[in-house]
Amino acid sequence: MIPLIQFLSPGRLWWLLLIPLLLVIHLVVSRRAAGGRGRHDPLLAALRVERGWQVHLAVILSALSLVALTVAFARPKQDVLVPRERATIVVAIDVSLSMQADDVSPTRLAAAKDAATEFVRSLPATFNVSLVSFAGTATVVVPPTQDRGVVTAAIDGLRLQPSTAIGDGIYASLSALNQVPPDPQHPDDPPPARIVLLSDGFTTIGRPAAQAAEQARSQSVPIYTIAYGTLNGSIVIEGSRQPVPVDYNELATVARISGGKAYRAQTAGQLKDVYRDIGSSVGKEAVAVDVSNRYVGVAAAFALLACLGVVSLAARWP
16 A cells, blocks of 8 residues: 555554545535534634635644554564574685686685685674685585684685585585584574685586585575686696686586576685675675654654644734
8 A cells, every 4th residue: 555665564554544534524524614504513613714724734734644653553664684693604715726826916716815714704793604625625624613713714724736626515515514503492493504615617526516506405505606717817737837717607507506696706806896795695684674663753743743733723923
């Protein structure tokens, strides 16, 4: 009945139908007073004033006050962002040799470590954070914890290793979620969880990444992938420079299958922007909040104006 406004108790809006009825009664009474038929009726006689427009204005203001009060009674709501509780973020970082490419200054891995550290520190204090590294194998470096110092120290200690196993990195991230402490009030409920996976792509060993993404989707764990680097990246192996372009398609497929979101970052600055966007997405949730007090204030303002109108009718101005 009220467009663009959502209510916690919308059924109470039916009381609005009484307001037009009250206005009709006012018009009928006013016409009787204007026609002189209220000469012997004290109520109608009181309404026979020269300033009839002020009477109507006072009634309209009163009606608007009633509308606002009824809207407040229906408990209008507004979605606001509040920090999630018990959420767990697994940060999975590719430490394969291709991450030493210097197409991102100083290297892909060094810039990735710096941005990941800033991201972890920006998360709400109630979040659990886990760190997974993957190259030829995947390792849960830090199980879920709220100790940011432990996680950032572990990020700083990441070292390069050969090969790339993105699928195994995802499976290791899912296994890390099994170590999240249960909620004492709801021990059987899984915590809201997300995986943030940073890599330059190209699985070279291990289980398929798409298969791992299917498993993540079955566990309701979206994966936010960050394809980091440029198409012109290269590294030196045994004195020979080898191209290591970033693989956007594989990481985008992982995000799509898991129900997450795929990002691209070609510079350290873009990577930090991506992390900020992810932080705002997974760090907060929309919660409906009762904002009826706003409409009570509006109703009070209209009621005050209506009272001033009534007072002006009774006043004898010089």
